[in-house]
Amino acid sequence: MLLTEYPWVLLSFVLLTSFFITSAVIPAVIRVAREKHLLDEPNNRSSHWQKTPSLGGVAIFAAIIIVFTMASHWSSSSDFSFFQVLPAIVILFFVGIKDDILVIDPVKKLLAQLVAGIIFIGLTDIRIGNFYGMLGVHQLPYMMSFGLTLFIFVVVTNAYNLIDGIDGLAGCLGIIAAIAYGTYFAVVGVIWGTVLCATLVGALVGFLRYNFSKQHKIFMGDSGSLVIGFILAVLSVKFIQFNESPNAWYIGNAPTVAIAVLAIPLFDTLRVFSHRLLRKVSPFTPDRNHVHHLIVDNGHKHAQATIYLSFVGALIIAASLLFAQSSIALSLSVIVLIFTVYALAVQRRYLVRRSKLVVPKRTVVVKEKAVERSRETATLQPQTARATSISA
Numbered sequence: 001m002l003l004t005e006y007p008w009v010l011l012s013f014v015l016l017t018s019f020f021i022t023s024a025v026i027p028a029v030i031r032v033a034r035e036k037h038l039l040d041e042p043n044n045r046s047s048h049w050q051k052t053p054s055l056g057g058v059a060i061f062a063a064i065i066i067v068f069t070m071a072s073h074w075s076s077s078s079d080f081s082f083f084q085v086l087p088a089i090v091i092l093f094f095v096g097i098k099d100d101i102l103v104i105d106p107v108k109k110l111l112a113q114l115v116a117g118i119i120f121i122g123l124t125d126i127r128i129g130n131f132y133g134m135l136g137v138h139q140l141p142y143m144m145s146f147g148l149t150l151f152i153f154v155v156v157t158n159a160y161n162l163i164d165g166i167d168g169l170a171g172c173l174g175i176i177a178a179i180a181y182g183t184y185f186a187v188v189g190v191i192w193g194t195v196l197c198a199t200l201v202g203a204l205v206g207f208l209r210y211n212f213s214k215q216h217k218i219f220m221g222d223s224g225s226l227v228i229g230f231i232l233a234v235l236s237v238k239f240i241q242f243n244e245s246p247n248a249w250y251i252g253n254a255p256t257v258a259i260a261v262l263a264i265p266l267f268d269t270l271r272v273f274s275h276r277l278l279r280k281v282s283p284f285t286p287d288r289n290h291v292h293h294l295i296v297d298n299g300h301k302h303a304q305a306t307i308y309l310s311f312v313g314a315l316i317i318a319a320s321l322l323f324a325q326s327s328i329a330l331s332l333s334v335i336v337l338i339f340t341v342y343a344l345a346v347q348r349r350y351l352v353r354r355s356k357l358v359v360p361k362r363t364v365v366v367k368e369k370a371v372e373r374s375r376e377t378a379t380l381q382p383q384t385a386r387a388t389s390i391s392a
Contacts, residue, residue, distance in 0.1 A: 007186070010071065010195075011186075011194065011195070011198045014067055014068075014071050014195055014198045014199050014202065015198045015199075015201060015202040016202060017063075017066075017067050017070075017202065018063040018064070018067045018198075018199045018200075018201075018202030018203040018206065019063075019202040019203070019205055019206040020206070021059070021062060021063040021066060021067065021203070021206070022059045022060060022062075022063045022202070022203045022204075022205075022206030022207055023206040023209060025058065025059035025062050025063070026056060026059045026206070026207065026209075026210045026216075026218055027210075027216065029053065029055050029056070029058050029059055029218065030053050030210070030216055030218050033053035033054075033055055033218075034053065038053065038054075038055065038100075038101055039051035039052060039053055039054070040052050040053070040054040040100075040219060040221075052217050052218065052219055053217075053218045053219065054100050054218070054219040054220075054221035055097070055100055055218070055221050055223060056207050056210070056211065056218045056219055056220045056221055056223075056224050057093065057096055057097075057100070057220055057221045057222070057223030057224025057225065057226075057227060057228075058097070058223060058224075059203075059206070059207065060203045060204070060207055060220070060224045060227065060228065061089070061093050061223065061224070061227055063199065063202065063203040063206070064089070064199055064200070064203060064227070064231075065086075067199045067202070067203075068082050068195060068196060068199050069082055071195040071199070072192065072195070082192070084120070084123040084124045085120060085124070085231075085234065087116075087119050087120075087123070088116035088117070088119050088120040088230060089116070089227045089230060089231065091112055091115060091116045091119075092112060092113065092116050092157070092226040092227050092230055093223055093226070093227050095108070095109060095112040095222070095226065096221060096222035096223035096224070096225070096226040096227065097221075097222075097223045099221075099222040099223075100221040100222050100223050106284045109222075109226075110154065110158075113153065113154050113157050113158070113226070113230070114150065114154065116153075116230060117149070117150045117153035117154065117230075118150065120153070120234065121146060121149055121150065121153075126149075126234065126237055126238055126241060127145050127146060127148075127149035127237065127241065128140070128145060128148055128149050128152070128237060128240050128241060128244075129145045129241065129244060130244040149237055152233060152236070152237060153230065153233045153234075153237070155233075155266070155269075156229055156230075156232055156233035156236060156262060156265075156266070157226060157229035157230045157233055158229070158269065159229070159262065159265035159266050159268075159269040160173075160174070160225055160228060160229030160232060160262070160265050161222060161225040161226055161229050162265070162268070162269050162272070162290065163264065163265040163268060163269075163290070163292070164219075164220050164224075164225040165290055165292050165293060166292045166293075166296055166302040166305055166306065167211050167212055167217075167302035167303065167306065168208055168211055168212055168302060168303060168306040169292055169302075169305065169306045169309060169310075170220055170224075170225055170228070171204045171205075171207055171208045171211055171220065172208070172306055172310040173262075173264055173265065173309070173310060173313055174200065174204050174228050174232065175200075175201050175204050175205065176261075176310060176313055176314055176317070177232050177235070177261050177262060178197040178198075178200040178201045178204070178232075178235075179197070179201060180261050180317055181193065181197050181235045181236075181239055181261065182194050182197025182198055182201070184239065184249070185197065185235075185238075185239075187249055188242065188247065188248070188249045190238065190242065193235060193238055193239075196231065196235070197235065200228065200231060204228075207220065207224070212302075212303065232262065236258040236261065236262065239254060239257075239258055240254045240255055240258055242254075251324050251325070252324065252325045252326070252327075252328070253323065253324060253325075253326060253327070253328045253331040253332075255328070256320060256323070256328065256331035256332055256334070256335050257317075257320045257321070257324060257331075259320075259335055260316050260317050260319070260320030260335065261317055261320075263313055263316040263317070263335075263338070264291075264309055264312065264313040264316075267338075267339050267342050267343070268290055268291050268292075268346075270339070271291075271339075271342070271343050271346065272287075272289050272290055274343075275289060276289075289348065291309065291346045291351075292305050292306075292309060294346065294347075294348055294351040294352055295308060295309075295351060297348075297351075297352045298351050298352050316338060319334070319338070320334075320335075
């Protein structure tokens with residue numbers, strides 16, 4: 001059976017199969033994580049209060065591997081092989097697993113992303129070779145093209161990884177991006193891109209069932225966010241590369257549309273990193289200054305914050321399509337304007353009211369527990385001393 005002959009049948013199969021695989025694997029992952037105590041413990045930056053499994057990426061990775069391998073076998077596409085992307089996502093998956101369990105140095109994570117990107121570009125030659133006339137540059141030399149594409153892989157992967165801070169947000173933004181790219185690839189006939197997007201949507205929908213659950217909650221973890229972020233980077237670069245030459249569905253300013261598809265993760269990462277650098281601290285210093293943290297700290301639930309940001313993300317994509325055939329300069333100006341408005345509006349003094357702030361409450365709880373422990377210790381010390389004197 002070929003995808004080109006029965007497109008909707010196979011795409012439906014891919015979507016449903018990835019959904020059911022993720023839904024079936026997650027309960028087993030939760031059980032093992034609890035038995036082996038592989039749980040994410042809350043701290044002063046966390047948006048959760050209970051120890052929770054953070055290995056949801058295991059189920060997502062399993063669904064992607066199984067479903068996309070089968071779909072690639074059935075597809076007649078000759079422009080791409082699943083085994084070309086497999087080495088990169090395997091590297092990121094195992095690095096993510098180690099970080100979820102043991103926590104690894106950010107530099108090592110960055111090196112893993114660079115290695116994964118170099119391997120993928122070397123195997124597929126999927127890269128950005130045209131600058132679309134920006135700064136008067138069109139065709140790029142190979143090494144510059146390679147370096148630019150590698151930079152994009154790292155930026156998008158990290159941006160998606162950093163946006164995974166509250167229930168449902170990373171999953172919903174991933175679904176929106178996959179639907180946007182999948183629809184375009186289906187229309188233009190990029191078969192492997194369409195299948196990969198459908199696989200991603202099914203896996204993320206299956207994951208969200210448990211991510212929003214109260215009794216069987218699980219987080220995506222780095223094992224999921226690094227893999228999905230890298231896949232979204234691959235789809236973005238392929239989307240831009242496909243529009244370097246005119247075609248029936250040519251988009252003249254594909255780079256700005258790609259930025260819009262991932263606007264929330266990219267904008268928020270740029271805003272947070274800029275804020276940290278202005279404070280003269282490392283951009284990798286953790287804090288609660290991400291937009292989703294600010295919304296939650298203002299008293300909103302995770303689901304509400306996810307809905308707000310997902311709606312804004314979809315709105316930015318729709319707005320970018322209005323300028324899809326405009327000049328690249330005009331489109332970039334619109335993107336810069338949107339980001340400026342976003343950066344000015346998303347600030348702690350505007351979004352967080354002190355009466356609703358969550359972080360101080362969390363600090364008070366920690367202090368109260370410390371006081372209780374000190375009292376218990378003080379109570380036990382006289383009893384221990386008395387027992388020692390009696391035995392003497």
